[in-house]
Amino acid sequence: MCNFLHGLFLISQYKECVLILIVMFQTTKELKLEIYTLDALQNFSWQENHKSNSDVYFIENMQCWSDELKQVIDKELLQKLINFSNSNETSILIKNCPVGNLPDTPVTSGCIENEHVMLPAKFLFALFGLMKIMPISYIGENSGRVIRHVVPKISHNNQIGSHGNLEFNFHVDNPDLSLIGENSRRPPCLEFLALYCLRGNTKAVTELVDLENVIQFMSDYEIKIALSNQFNIKRPDSFEDGNPIVKDVPLFTKFAGKYFSRFDFHNIEPTNKESKTILSKINKILTNHVKPVKIVFETGDFLIFKNQETMHKRSLFDTNYNGNERWLMRLFGMSDTPKNYLHNQLILRS
Numbered sequence: 001m002c003n004f005l006h007g008l009f010l011i012s013q014y015k016e017c018v019l020i021l022i023v024m025f026q027t028t029k030e031l032k033l034e035i036y037t038l039d040a041l042q043n044f045s046w047q048e049n050h051k052s053n054s055d056v057y058f059i060e061n062m063q064c065w066s067d068e069l070k071q072v073i074d075k076e077l078l079q080k081l082i083n084f085s086n087s088n089e090t091s092i093l094i095k096n097c098p099v100g101n102l103p104d105t106p107v108t109s110g111c112i113e114n115e116h117v118m119l120p121a122k123f124l125f126a127l128f129g130l131m132k133i134m135p136i137s138y139i140g141e142n143s144g145r146v147i148r149h150v151v152p153k154i155s156h157n158n159q160i161g162s163h164g165n166l167e168f169n170f171h172v173d174n175p176d177l178s179l180i181g182e183n184s185r186r187p188p189c190l191e192f193l194a195l196y197c198l199r200g201n202t203k204a205v206t207e208l209v210d211l212e213n214v215i216q217f218m219s220d221y222e223i224k225i226a227l228s229n230q231f232n233i234k235r236p237d238s239f240e241d242g243n244p245i246v247k248d249v250p251l252f253t254k255f256a257g258k259y260f261s262r263f264d265f266h267n268i269e270p271t272n273k274e275s276k277t278i279l280s281k282i283n284k285i286l287t288n289h290v291k292p293v294k295i296v297f298e299t300g301d302f303l304i305f306k307n308q309e310t311m312h313k314r315s316l317f318d319t320n321y322n323g324n325e326r327w328l329m330r331l332f333g334m335s336d337t338p339k340n341y342l343h344n345q346l347i348l349r350s
């Protein structure tokens, strides 16, 4: 059975002239590749070169930057980006986005001020503007900053997590927060997760799988258990208030005909035999049945995916902490049209 079509879009920039867009359509079993050419980007430049460390500056200017980008981007890609949040596609990859001159990867602090990464940060926000996706941050996570720098941090050597280098198994980000369609007063879980690669590591393989591709291997009874309040979730390590447990919550929700998930290999616990069986079944499906998309990030890759409609993981990778380490900028987002009544309480920068 042919399930979801993923749109994976790759843009390649040759020096300052030509952009080539490659679109890959992927079903459960196979990958198709289409190539588009953008030839108007040679005249593209930001109209001002102001530097800022303020997240508010980026939020306030993202629409203006996306308007500039809109003038030069391939019309077909533009339409795909505009339609993404309301489409059935769950991920988009754009290659060879600009990164500019980079400082060393911040492996000691794990963070850096925006002014040192102005060009990619502006491009990242401009893409969100085109997609009508609102960047968000959470109080108590990443010091409330919008961009998180996903780098191997010396102090997190041989640990799991966005600052670690050990295998980070399949999960949804911030799974303790309220899913789309969940009847809960907890703040809403992010809908979109974007990663913008400043430096790659050929050993670090990111995998992405559609929730629908997992669910197709589950029985109606198993789905019913997953939809029931029989799971406990630990808050992820990136939050700064320890790891409180959220008890008796569903693993899946269903809203407007779509399933959403908070699956997290590392942080979810069963509350009884039935829910234990479901978790073990999902782990078996992920290991034996689905064919995840595998991505080895390269400099200039921009990946965005629907957090609650997919699961992602990243392999173990080696680190030398020499300033040339893997470096991704992470940005969370929500739809312009909130699907959760607490949405506005969550947004720090709007």
Ligand SMILES: [Fe+2]
Pocket: 171, 172, 173, 312
């Ligand atoms: Fe993640």
